[in-house]
Amino acid sequence: MNKSDSERIAAKLEKQGHQPTQKLAEADLIVLNACSVRQSAIDRLYAKINQLKNTKYKIQDTKYKIILTGCLLKKDKIKLKNRVNELWPFCDFSIKPKYQSSSLAYVPIMTGCNNFCSYCAVPYTRGREHSRPAKKIIKEVKDLVKKGYQEIILLGQNVNSYSDFGAAPMELLHWSCSKINFPDLLKLLNNIPGNFHLKFLTSHPKDMSDELIKTIAQSKKIAKEIHLPIQSGDNQILKKMNRGYTTAHYRNLIKKIRRKIPGVKISTDIIVGFPTETEKQFQNTVKLFKWAKFNQAYIARYSPRPGTAAAKLKDNVPPEEKKIRWRVLKNILESRL
16 A cells, blocks of 8 residues: 555656656655554654755755655654655545556555454544545546556455445446445456456455355456455454454455455454563464465564554563564465565
Protein backbone atom coordinates (compact mmCIF):
# COMPACT_ATOMS: atom_id res chain seq x y z
CA MET A 1 0.00 0.00 0.00
CA ASN A 2 2.88 2.35 0.79
CA LYS A 3 4.41 1.69 -2.66
CA SER A 4 1.04 2.25 -4.31
CA ASP A 5 0.57 5.57 -2.48
CA SER A 6 4.08 6.60 -3.56
CA GLU A 7 3.18 5.97 -7.22
CA ARG A 8 0.26 8.38 -6.90
CA ILE A 9 2.43 10.95 -5.09
CA ALA A 10 4.99 10.73 -7.92
CA ALA A 11 2.23 11.32 -10.49
CA LYS A 12 0.93 14.33 -8.54
CA LEU A 13 4.41 15.86 -8.36
CA GLU A 14 5.15 15.35 -12.06
CA LYS A 15 1.80 16.94 -12.91
CA GLN A 16 3.00 19.98 -10.94
CA GLY A 17 6.11 20.12 -13.13
CA HIS A 18 8.63 18.27 -10.94
CA GLN A 19 11.03 15.69 -12.30
CA PRO A 20 12.49 12.77 -10.32
CA THR A 21 16.18 12.38 -9.45
CA GLN A 22 18.02 9.45 -7.93
CA LYS A 23 20.63 11.69 -6.27
CA LEU A 24 19.86 13.51 -3.05
CA ALA A 25 22.39 16.21 -3.91
CA GLU A 26 20.36 17.12 -6.99
CA ALA A 27 16.99 17.29 -5.23
CA ASP A 28 15.22 20.48 -4.25
CA LEU A 29 12.10 18.63 -3.08
CA ILE A 30 12.03 15.52 -0.90
CA VAL A 31 8.85 13.60 -0.05
CA LEU A 32 8.87 11.16 2.86
CA ASN A 33 6.00 8.66 2.71
CA ALA A 34 5.63 7.26 6.22
CA CYS A 35 4.47 3.81 7.31
CA SER A 36 3.21 3.29 10.86
CA VAL A 37 2.89 -0.49 10.86
CA ARG A 38 5.95 -0.78 13.09
CA GLN A 39 7.51 1.66 15.53
CA SER A 40 10.93 0.91 14.02
CA ALA A 41 9.77 2.50 10.73
CA ILE A 42 8.71 5.68 12.54
CA ASP A 43 12.02 5.73 14.42
CA ARG A 44 13.82 5.62 11.05
CA LEU A 45 11.58 8.44 9.82
CA TYR A 46 12.63 10.70 12.71
CA ALA A 47 16.29 9.82 12.08
CA LYS A 48 15.96 10.54 8.34
CA ILE A 49 14.39 13.95 8.96
CA ASN A 50 17.16 14.83 11.42
CA GLN A 51 19.75 13.72 8.87
CA LEU A 52 18.16 15.83 6.14
CA LYS A 53 17.84 18.88 8.37
CA ASN A 54 21.52 18.64 9.24
CA THR A 55 22.64 18.19 5.62
CA LYS A 56 23.52 21.29 3.62
CA TYR A 57 22.60 20.18 0.11
CA LYS A 58 21.55 23.17 -1.96
CA ILE A 59 20.39 23.65 -5.53
CA GLN A 60 21.13 27.11 -6.95
CA ASP A 61 21.51 28.35 -3.37
CA THR A 62 17.94 27.25 -2.54
CA LYS A 63 17.62 24.71 0.26
CA TYR A 64 15.37 21.76 -0.55
CA LYS A 65 11.83 21.48 0.70
CA ILE A 66 10.75 18.46 2.80
CA ILE A 67 7.18 17.15 2.49
CA LEU A 68 5.85 14.52 4.89
CA THR A 69 2.86 12.28 4.13
CA GLY A 70 1.57 8.75 4.67
CA CYS A 71 0.61 6.79 7.79
CA LEU A 72 1.24 9.02 10.80
CA LEU A 73 -0.30 9.15 14.24
CA LYS A 74 -1.54 12.54 15.42
CA LYS A 75 1.23 12.82 18.00
CA ASP A 76 3.90 12.22 15.33
CA LYS A 77 2.35 14.87 13.09
CA ILE A 78 2.42 17.37 15.96
CA LYS A 79 6.06 16.56 16.75
CA LEU A 80 7.19 16.72 13.13
CA LYS A 81 5.13 19.55 11.64
CA ASN A 82 7.79 22.13 12.53
CA ARG A 83 10.58 19.88 11.24
CA VAL A 84 9.22 19.73 7.68
CA ASN A 85 7.92 22.30 5.20
CA GLU A 86 4.56 20.69 4.48
CA LEU A 87 2.30 17.89 5.74
CA TRP A 88 0.22 16.23 3.02
CA PRO A 89 -2.88 14.05 3.50
CA PHE A 90 -3.11 10.66 1.78
CA CYS A 91 -3.03 10.84 -1.98
CA ASP A 92 -6.44 10.65 -3.62
CA PHE A 93 -7.42 7.42 -5.40
CA SER A 94 -8.54 9.52 -8.35
CA ILE A 95 -4.91 10.41 -9.17
CA LYS A 96 -3.60 8.15 -11.93
CA PRO A 97 -0.39 6.52 -10.60
CA LYS A 98 3.05 6.69 -12.15
CA TYR A 99 3.52 2.92 -12.26
CA GLN A 100 7.05 1.80 -11.44
CA SER A 101 6.75 -1.37 -13.52
CA SER A 102 5.53 -2.06 -17.04
CA SER A 103 4.16 -5.50 -16.13
CA LEU A 104 3.01 -5.30 -12.49
CA ALA A 105 0.51 -2.80 -11.10
CA TYR A 106 -0.91 -2.14 -7.65
CA VAL A 107 -4.61 -1.27 -7.54
CA PRO A 108 -6.00 -0.16 -4.15
CA ILE A 109 -9.61 -1.28 -3.71
CA MET A 110 -10.06 0.05 -0.17
CA THR A 111 -8.21 1.77 2.64
CA GLY A 112 -8.48 1.91 6.42
CA CYS A 113 -9.44 -0.79 8.90
CA ASN A 114 -12.21 -1.51 11.42
CA ASN A 115 -10.53 -4.41 13.23
CA PHE A 116 -8.48 -2.57 15.87
CA CYS A 117 -5.91 -5.29 16.47
CA SER A 118 -4.32 -4.26 19.75
CA TYR A 119 -0.80 -3.88 18.31
CA CYS A 120 -1.75 -1.96 15.17
CA ALA A 121 -1.97 1.79 14.49
CA VAL A 122 -3.64 1.61 11.05
CA PRO A 123 -7.19 2.50 12.23
CA TYR A 124 -5.70 5.63 13.86
CA THR A 125 -3.66 6.65 10.81
CA ARG A 126 -5.74 5.58 7.80
CA GLY A 127 -9.07 5.69 9.60
CA ARG A 128 -12.04 3.37 9.21
CA GLU A 129 -12.62 1.17 6.18
CA HIS A 130 -13.47 2.94 2.95
CA SER A 131 -14.05 0.99 -0.28
CA ARG A 132 -13.59 2.37 -3.79
CA PRO A 133 -16.54 2.10 -6.20
CA ALA A 134 -16.39 -1.17 -8.15
CA LYS A 135 -16.83 0.54 -11.50
CA LYS A 136 -13.72 2.71 -10.91
CA ILE A 137 -11.67 -0.34 -9.97
CA ILE A 138 -12.93 -2.22 -13.05
CA LYS A 139 -12.03 0.72 -15.30
CA GLU A 140 -8.54 0.98 -13.82
CA VAL A 141 -7.91 -2.74 -14.31
CA LYS A 142 -9.30 -2.67 -17.88
CA ASP A 143 -6.98 0.23 -18.74
CA LEU A 144 -3.99 -1.63 -17.30
CA VAL A 145 -4.82 -4.79 -19.25
CA LYS A 146 -5.06 -2.79 -22.49
CA LYS A 147 -1.56 -1.44 -21.77
CA GLY A 148 -0.19 -4.95 -21.40
CA TYR A 149 0.06 -5.31 -17.62
CA GLN A 150 0.17 -9.00 -16.76
CA GLU A 151 0.10 -8.96 -12.96
CA ILE A 152 -2.40 -6.84 -11.02
CA ILE A 153 -2.32 -6.80 -7.22
CA LEU A 154 -5.44 -5.61 -5.41
CA LEU A 155 -4.65 -3.83 -2.16
CA GLY A 156 -6.42 -3.19 1.11
CA GLN A 157 -5.74 -3.46 4.82
CA ASN A 158 -8.46 -6.14 4.81
CA VAL A 159 -9.65 -6.87 1.27
CA ASN A 160 -12.17 -9.42 2.58
CA SER A 161 -14.19 -6.50 3.99
CA TYR A 162 -14.57 -4.79 0.60
CA SER A 163 -18.13 -3.57 0.13
CA ASP A 164 -19.58 -1.23 -2.50
CA PHE A 165 -23.15 -0.07 -1.97
CA GLY A 166 -22.99 2.35 -4.90
CA ALA A 167 -24.45 2.10 -8.39
CA ALA A 168 -23.66 -1.25 -9.94
CA PRO A 169 -21.59 -1.32 -13.17
CA MET A 170 -23.19 -2.67 -16.34
CA GLU A 171 -21.71 -6.11 -15.69
CA LEU A 172 -23.71 -6.29 -12.46
CA LEU A 173 -27.15 -5.28 -13.68
CA HIS A 174 -28.32 -8.87 -13.29
CA TRP A 175 -27.05 -8.99 -9.67
CA SER A 176 -29.91 -9.38 -7.18
CA CYS A 177 -27.90 -8.18 -4.19
CA SER A 178 -27.81 -4.55 -3.08
CA LYS A 179 -24.03 -4.46 -2.65
CA ILE A 180 -20.87 -5.76 -4.28
CA ASN A 181 -18.65 -7.75 -1.91
CA PHE A 182 -15.08 -8.92 -2.46
CA PRO A 183 -15.95 -12.24 -4.18
CA ASP A 184 -18.32 -10.29 -6.49
CA LEU A 185 -15.52 -7.88 -7.37
CA LEU A 186 -13.10 -10.74 -8.08
CA LYS A 187 -15.62 -12.39 -10.42
CA LEU A 188 -16.07 -9.13 -12.34
CA LEU A 189 -12.33 -8.60 -12.70
CA ASN A 190 -11.79 -12.23 -13.66
CA ASN A 191 -14.22 -11.74 -16.57
CA ILE A 192 -12.20 -8.90 -18.10
CA PRO A 193 -10.73 -10.16 -21.42
CA GLY A 194 -6.95 -10.30 -21.68
CA ASN A 195 -3.82 -12.14 -20.66
CA PHE A 196 -3.28 -11.23 -17.00
CA HIS A 197 -3.62 -12.64 -13.50
CA LEU A 198 -4.89 -11.18 -10.23
CA LYS A 199 -3.46 -11.27 -6.73
CA PHE A 200 -4.63 -9.55 -3.56
CA LEU A 201 -3.30 -8.43 -0.18
CA THR A 202 -4.26 -8.91 2.56
CA SER A 203 -6.95 -11.21 4.03
CA HIS A 204 -8.18 -11.46 7.61
CA PRO A 205 -8.92 -15.01 8.82
CA LYS A 206 -12.15 -13.99 10.55
CA ASP A 207 -13.52 -12.74 7.20
CA MET A 208 -12.28 -15.52 4.89
CA SER A 209 -15.63 -16.82 3.65
CA ASP A 210 -16.56 -20.03 1.85
CA GLU A 211 -17.77 -17.84 -1.02
CA LEU A 212 -14.33 -16.23 -1.35
CA ILE A 213 -12.54 -19.59 -1.28
CA LYS A 214 -14.91 -20.93 -3.95
CA THR A 215 -14.38 -17.84 -6.12
CA ILE A 216 -10.60 -18.20 -5.98
CA ALA A 217 -10.86 -21.91 -6.80
CA GLN A 218 -13.12 -21.38 -9.82
CA SER A 219 -11.53 -18.25 -11.33
CA LYS A 220 -8.84 -18.84 -13.95
CA LYS A 221 -7.16 -15.43 -13.61
CA ILE A 222 -6.94 -15.32 -9.81
CA ALA A 223 -3.56 -16.61 -8.63
CA LYS A 224 -3.82 -19.57 -6.29
CA GLU A 225 -1.93 -17.66 -3.61
CA ILE A 226 -3.45 -16.53 -0.32
CA HIS A 227 -1.82 -14.34 2.30
CA LEU A 228 -3.54 -15.21 5.59
CA PRO A 229 -1.88 -13.67 8.69
CA ILE A 230 -2.10 -15.87 11.79
CA GLN A 231 0.07 -13.59 14.05
CA SER A 232 0.16 -16.19 16.86
CA GLY A 233 -0.59 -19.87 17.35
CA ASP A 234 -1.83 -19.40 20.90
CA ASN A 235 -5.46 -18.58 21.71
CA GLN A 236 -4.69 -16.43 24.74
CA ILE A 237 -2.25 -14.28 22.77
CA LEU A 238 -4.70 -14.04 19.86
CA LYS A 239 -7.32 -12.75 22.30
CA LYS A 240 -4.91 -10.14 23.65
CA MET A 241 -4.15 -9.16 20.06
CA ASN A 242 -7.92 -8.75 19.47
CA ARG A 243 -7.73 -10.87 16.33
CA GLY A 244 -11.28 -12.25 16.54
CA TYR A 245 -10.56 -15.94 15.77
CA THR A 246 -9.08 -19.02 17.42
CA THR A 247 -6.33 -21.36 16.30
CA ALA A 248 -9.01 -24.02 15.66
CA HIS A 249 -10.81 -21.65 13.27
CA TYR A 250 -7.53 -20.90 11.50
CA ARG A 251 -6.63 -24.58 11.16
CA ASN A 252 -10.05 -25.35 9.70
CA LEU A 253 -9.57 -22.53 7.19
CA ILE A 254 -6.21 -23.92 6.09
CA LYS A 255 -7.70 -27.40 5.67
CA LYS A 256 -10.64 -26.04 3.67
CA ILE A 257 -8.44 -23.85 1.45
CA ARG A 258 -6.02 -26.70 0.65
CA ARG A 259 -8.92 -29.08 -0.03
CA LYS A 260 -10.80 -26.72 -2.35
CA ILE A 261 -7.78 -25.11 -4.06
CA PRO A 262 -5.25 -27.84 -4.95
CA GLY A 263 -1.69 -26.57 -5.18
CA VAL A 264 -2.51 -23.32 -3.37
CA LYS A 265 0.37 -21.34 -1.86
CA ILE A 266 -0.32 -19.88 1.57
CA SER A 267 1.77 -17.19 3.25
CA THR A 268 1.35 -15.60 6.66
CA ASP A 269 2.43 -12.95 9.16
CA ILE A 270 3.60 -13.78 12.68
CA ILE A 271 4.60 -11.61 15.63
CA VAL A 272 6.93 -13.15 18.21
CA GLY A 273 7.48 -11.77 21.70
CA PHE A 274 4.06 -10.16 22.11
CA PRO A 275 3.63 -8.88 25.71
CA THR A 276 3.18 -11.77 28.21
CA GLU A 277 3.99 -14.43 25.58
CA THR A 278 5.47 -17.37 27.50
CA GLU A 279 7.76 -20.06 26.11
CA LYS A 280 4.81 -22.50 26.18
CA GLN A 281 2.65 -20.07 24.19
CA PHE A 282 5.43 -19.57 21.68
CA GLN A 283 5.72 -23.35 21.30
CA ASN A 284 2.02 -23.39 20.37
CA THR A 285 2.94 -21.02 17.54
CA VAL A 286 5.80 -23.33 16.54
CA LYS A 287 3.42 -26.31 16.39
CA LEU A 288 0.92 -24.47 14.19
CA PHE A 289 3.73 -23.06 12.05
CA LYS A 290 5.10 -26.55 11.36
CA TRP A 291 1.63 -27.99 10.76
CA ALA A 292 0.52 -25.29 8.30
CA LYS A 293 3.60 -25.68 6.07
CA PHE A 294 3.48 -22.08 4.88
CA ASN A 295 5.10 -21.27 1.56
CA GLN A 296 6.26 -17.91 2.92
CA ALA A 297 6.10 -16.11 6.26
CA TYR A 298 6.85 -12.57 7.38
CA ILE A 299 8.04 -12.84 10.95
CA ALA A 300 8.28 -9.73 13.11
CA ARG A 301 9.66 -9.15 16.59
CA TYR A 302 7.10 -7.24 18.62
CA SER A 303 7.83 -3.59 19.32
CA PRO A 304 5.35 -1.35 21.19
CA ARG A 305 3.41 1.08 19.01
CA PRO A 306 2.46 4.15 21.09
CA GLY A 307 -1.24 4.89 20.89
CA THR A 308 -2.30 1.25 20.53
CA ALA A 309 -3.95 -0.92 23.20
CA ALA A 310 -0.98 -3.32 23.34
CA ALA A 311 1.38 -0.43 24.18
CA LYS A 312 -0.29 -0.27 27.59
CA LEU A 313 0.91 -3.82 28.31
CA LYS A 314 4.35 -4.38 29.77
CA ASP A 315 6.79 -5.32 27.01
CA ASN A 316 8.18 -8.12 29.17
CA VAL A 317 9.79 -10.41 26.57
CA PRO A 318 13.51 -9.47 26.43
CA PRO A 319 14.91 -8.44 23.01
CA GLU A 320 17.35 -11.40 23.06
CA GLU A 321 14.45 -13.81 23.58
CA LYS A 322 12.45 -12.21 20.76
CA LYS A 323 15.43 -12.70 18.48
CA ILE A 324 15.74 -16.38 19.47
CA ARG A 325 12.04 -17.00 18.80
CA TRP A 326 12.30 -15.16 15.49
CA ARG A 327 15.24 -17.35 14.47
CA VAL A 328 13.43 -20.57 15.44
CA LEU A 329 10.59 -19.78 13.03
CA LYS A 330 12.97 -18.54 10.31
CA ASN A 331 14.89 -21.81 10.52
CA ILE A 332 11.70 -23.86 10.17
CA LEU A 333 10.66 -21.80 7.14
CA GLU A 334 14.08 -21.95 5.49
CA SER A 335 14.24 -25.71 5.94
CA ARG A 336 11.11 -25.96 3.80
CA LEU A 337 12.07 -23.52 1.04
